[in-house]
Amino acid sequence: MKGQGKRSICVSLVALTFASALAACSSNSSSGTQNGTAGTAAGTTADASKEHRTLTVEVFDRGKPGQPDLNNNFWTKYINDNFGKQFNATVNFVSVPRAQEVDKLNVLMASGQAPDISFTYTQGVVYNYVQQGGLAELDSVLKQYGPTLTKYLGDDVLKYGKFNGKQFSIPGKRTVLAGSNTFIRKDWLDKLGLPVPTTPEQFYDTMVAFKEKNPGNVSGVIPYGFSLQPSNPGLNYIPEAFKPSSLTEEQFATLQPQSIWLTNWNMPGFDKAVQYMNKMYNAGLISPNFATDKDGKLLDADISNGKVGAFQTNWDGPYRTAPGTYANLAKNVPGAQLIPIDPWQNDAGKHPKNVYSPNGMYIIIPKTSKNVDLAIQYLNWMADPKVTLFLQNGQEGVDYNMVNDVPKQTGTTNSGDKMMTVANNLDYDILSNGIELGDQQKNTAAISAGYPGYEKDVENALKVGMVDSYTTYYYSLPNAADAKSNTELKNLSAQMLAKLIVAKPAEVDSLYKTLVQQYMSQGGQAVQDEYIKNYKAQNGK
Structure with missing residues (x-):
């Protein structure tokens, strides 16, 4: 089907050799002051007495004309001004070409250079890493540092990240399942x-x-x-x-x-x-x-x-x-x-x-990472509804206005430092594959609002597309x-x-x-x- 995401596993199985240590990935990250700060997510605490750490996170480079520096822009500054200061950390984003994401990730994993938080849409790639012993097992750290994250995803989504009965991946949540x-x-x-x-x-x-x-x-x-x-x-x-x-x-x-x-x-x-x-x-x-x-x-x-x-x-x-x-x-x-x-x-x-399965991308943490706990805390912070709302829409009154409890974009995120290179900013809001307002009815209204002139048609099409779905x-x-x-x-x-x-x-x-x-x-x-x-x-x- 034209434009449809692949659902079958179609990836060549590759043998990977993993280095014994994760090489340090460092780059400068500016952090100005942004509006829309979010408090500590439930169940996590920041320990300021711990030494400052750097968390590396993958980001897709989609090569969109006019896109800002992917490691220094409005969104990365918000993340560092909020999560970074709260957890005494700097978040550095490592760009990976979207069209070559599997090949690039294979190279990074094999050389021990993969970011603390990496991801792919291909289950077979993740399974290869599991078989090679290249991923951190997340069950205990998820239980300790991810209560908000666990509640947001639920068992129906989390199960897609389990291999051989153990949690080796945190799946993103797909909010629109219609095919x-x-x-x-x-x-x-x-x-x-x-x-x-x-x-x-x-x-x-x-x-x-x-x-x-x-x-x-x-x-x-x-x-x-x-x-x-x-x-x-x-x-x-x-x-x-x-x-x-x-x-x-x-x-x-x-x-x-x-x-x-x-x-x-x-x-x-x-x-x-x-x-x-x-x-x-x-x-x-x-x-x-x-x-x-x-x-x-x-x-x-x-x-x-x-x-x-x-x-x-x-x-x-x-x-x-x-x-x-x-x-x-x-x-x-x-x-x-x-x-x-x-x-x-x-x-x-x-x-x-x-229809689509409820999982989006597969988020993984290399076994060589020294920041497994911090990585889960980052995802747990991102699962906070206030954080999701900001990352997907920006600052209320500037980048969007609430109309009937649905954010209506003002157009400020189409260019410049605030440019979203993909809808709903899912390259930074990696937990939510689609609009997420915490309520399916609101999600539907927000999705429909994204098709000016066709709002009622889109709402009806989404309804028809989910009848007797499985x-x-x-x-x-x-x-x-x-x-x-x-x-x-x-x-x-x-x-x-x-x-x-x-x-x-x-x-x-x-x-x-x-x-x-x-x-x-x-x-x-x-x-x-x-x-x-x-x-x-x-x-x-």
């Missing part, structure tokens, strides 16, 4: 007097009506817009309608171990979803260039130009400023209206949606076979889907079996076998 939505041209439905489709059958019939009656009166009408992207091949949420609702936990865990929108050749019902897409293609209902539109730009253009009747994308895709499909559509086709719908009903009458089975053991062959299997899956979708309907069944046999022999079987092995090991079977 994707199906969108449809409501003005087309209204023009034809059609209801909103709520089942796969109704959706298909609606697409036929769009093709035959062409309510947009456009040349080259595309009822269902679709793009097959090799880096993330799949059928979006269509397979949810054909997957049996009666799967046991073990079947759910071992036959559907990855994101639903990726190819799950062994998942019961996936063949039916492929047949459904094949039927639509042969009826002329989907994008004719779906297999060559490898980056989705052709689909974006077709949507913007008013040719597409329905499509699937990120839950908030149309409302984003980039690529700005809804804004472009409204400009090109006055009166055009997009709404999220929920047509992928299963045999139990539900509309299941595989997360994939949690594995504490990464799948080494998947890490080894993930890229090759994704490329093969894209080729398989393209062949199956354009095949003659009478040939789909036999071709499906032949291609899946090929897929299994080229690494798919090893991946499934390891999921089964890991499931049994994790459950003591």
Whole structure:
């Protein structure tokens, strides 16, 4: 799915040699006086009698034009003026290029130069460090210094940082779990007097009506817009309608171990979803260039130009400023209206949606760190709601104003010393992956406020995207076979889907079996076998 974060573990396993001591990382850090100070977080105390220490913290360098010094700016000064003075410490930020974060972190860990607080979004990388003995075990120090942190994350998030039953990572908390939505041209439905489709059958019939009656009166009408992207091949949420609702936990865990929108050749019902897409293609209902539109730009253009009747994308895709499909559509086709719908009903009458797991990045502390306690105190301080509010928004009355208990930005954090290089400043507020106001209703309102002109639409889209939602089975053991062959299997899956979708309907069944046999022999079987092995090991079977 375009723009969607990867949920499967896809990283090459690397052997690392760790140095016996962490080399000192030092740099100058200015600390002026900032407003918005926060008191000592519950359960932690600062001991001024202890010698001054330097805590090193990783920060992503996103290479954004005009970004300030990542170790000397408004946010780093606030951190040092508050946490630093309170705990008699200086916090130095070590920048790592976002696009090369895994490679750079591997080098830093291998040389003993990794910051006291490091992080990655890839579970397999963390597991490698655990296996090599490179990470500090955090159970006891978390219990002693992290009461606020523990309460904020809770067991449902913290478990994602446990390996072999021990806490080796502090996962960030993802505040928006929605994955994707199906969108449809409501003005087309209204023009034809059609209801909103709520089942796969109704959706298909609606697409036929769009093709035959062409309510947009456009040349080259595309009822269902679709793009097959090799880096993330799949059928979006269509397979949810054909997957049996009666799967046991073990079947759910071992036959559907990855994101639903990726190819799950062994998942019961996936063949039916492929047949459904094949039927639509042969009826002329989907994008004719779906297999060559490898980056989705052709689909974006077709949507913007008013040719597409329905499509699937990120839950908030149309409302984003980039690529700005809804804004472009409204400009090109006055009166055009997009709404999220929920047509992928299963045999139990539900509309299941595989959403993100509740964990964000994996925060780790190298075993070579001399500041394990201080690192947990830093994260515990950051879990204080007042600190989170400041790091995500800045100073009230200057950088934002509270409107109905929701912070409304004034624009001061878009440039200069206060520039946030990523939404919600999550490069500095590493505990919260998304807006965090301590209340889901407020979070939703704040998220919606970030899409000017589409506030109500976004609020509704988020609601639709979470109906009957669930997360994939949690594995504490990464799948080494998947890490080894993930890229090759994704490329093969894209080729398989393209062949199956354009095949003659009478040939789909036999071709499906032949291609899946090929897929299994080229690494798919090893991946499934390891999921089964890991499931049994994790459950003591």
